[in-house]
Amino acid sequence: MTTQLEVETVTDLVKDATAAPSMHNAQPWKFRYVTEERLLMLRADPERAMPRSDPGNRALHIGCGAAVLNLRVAAAHAGLTLQTRLLPDPKDPLLLAEVRLAAASGPLRDEEGLARLRPAVHQRHTSRHPFADRDVPEAVRTALAEAATGEGATLLFPGLWHAETVLELVHDAESRDVLDPERREDLIRWTRLGDEADTAVDGVPEYAFGPRKRDGRAPLRDFAARRPVADRGSATFERTPHLALLSTPGDTPTDWLHAGQALERVLLEATSAGLATSLTSHPLESPELRWLARDPAIGTGKVQMVLRLGYGPQGPATPRRPVRDVLEIV
Template sequence: MTHVQLDEQTVTTLVAEATTAPSMHNAQPWRFRFLAAERLLLLRADPDRAMPRSDPGNRALHIGCGAALFNLRVAAVHASLVPLTRLLPDRRDPSLLASVRLADPSEAPQEKDLWRLHPAIRQRRTSRHPFSERDIPENVRATLRDAAAREKAILLFPGRWHVETLLELVHDAEDRDLVHAEGNEDVVRWTRLGNEADTAVDGVPAYAFGPRKTDGKAPVRDFSGRRPVPGRGSAGFERTPHLALLGTRGDGPTDWLEAGQALERVLLESTLAGLSTSLTSHPLEDRELRLLARDPRSGVGHVQMVLRLGYGPKGPATPRRPVADVLSIG
């Protein structure tokens, strides 16, 4: 009978792998607490890392925490554990987003397919570089759709006309930021320029901005805005970007956590398939624009994320907070 000891090093490794997940502006809005006697890891939202301007309802915060939760599940299976997960386990405590009991394989069956995704946890990157115009094969698209479905979400590859609509929504969001400077406060707070980029443990450092776009239609957010970034080059981006919509039937905290898990599963599968990826939440940060992002023919109730996929350079690793800052053991 297999029995995995849950010492501090094992738990620290699990949380370190969980926190490689993407989050809006790399704010890393999560905290973990391990209750050793119960073999229980608790995932909480970190309100100090919320974004009142860009994410007033904490939708993106939940998605980021959901992505970290999925990584935790993958890491647990790789460590020969069974992550028995409950979302929002205590209605009286809405900041407690999930509980994960780290059971032995003798107690419950493992989702063994998660083991295969483990190498991609450290390999996944957000790439804000140009991708090629090469199409994504249908068998790869089918794998990604199945990955989303396994986590109760829907992944849609929109047709050309709807891609153009999404690109227009991105441009509308960019224009709104220029007109209403206060809407850009969260971006300014979570970007790291100059010497700060070299020592940052969170946020988006200048070396991860990618080149400035000279032409093309790829929806890549320019985190520098009008601020100068010495040494940053420029490049032409793809004119026919490959976009995917990740959606859910409902639009509440549970749906957002499920969307985050689906997002990370899709990103890890994409990484294993040799795809580069970036995320576009810009047109979803305004309620009016978010409603327009939905494809009325698809049946996707609520768009939770726009993904850009393609073949191109991998982005650099972005900084992560020390595990000691996000994990308590008691």
């Protein structure tokens, strides 16, 4: 029999999990809690997949991996331990993770660094605003790189030449969208304009688009897609944005789930350090462009996400579906 306390605990955990970022804020997850086993299952929601932008569901897995990291943070903060298995059933590829809950019997050795990140779970927002012309301290970069390493990924801060290449790839991806209207279909499906923005529970509402880029080279996808947005305005962005590339050794669904956990851990560390962040997978959605984004010096690793870091507005919170809509307790 499920106790009220257990229901509240699981609900709180899932609420934190669903604060994770996902491509176009599609929130491509479902949760099911099996009371007798104290087992929380995370499943992909194929109805929230993006067949044109993410045909292999790589971004879907990354978003769900980020939700797993938030679960781990919330559990550590609540004094619980989690036994996590990724892709536990080869016959059920939509079952992305199983998480078994248990009360901590001693110090949380492996997860003790996560509990302090709990405040950042709901403070972290994607910022599509200009950042200040200010360097990110080396100590902060080191902490972010270590956060990625702890989750089996690599965070690279590209040099000037490599960063220029990545920015050119972003521009190339934008040009391809203009020439191929079908590439914009997923974006249009997951953006919310006008009155719809005020009542949305998913997608990117117009108030989170940020200003139009009048000048500057920050890698930002224009969610308006040439549609009019009232009172949006324009602004000058950074000429030399601070970029970071998140990579994994392989490119399998397991790697994508690890990438999602690493991404969210980096974002939470960055938020805790006072940084604003935004993400783009735009140049990674075409295989030929993604190949060019890798580290030119060593040529290894699979780039999973491009991050933009800096000091500026944190950006507004984007909507989330109510927990009751994504969690089933049996």
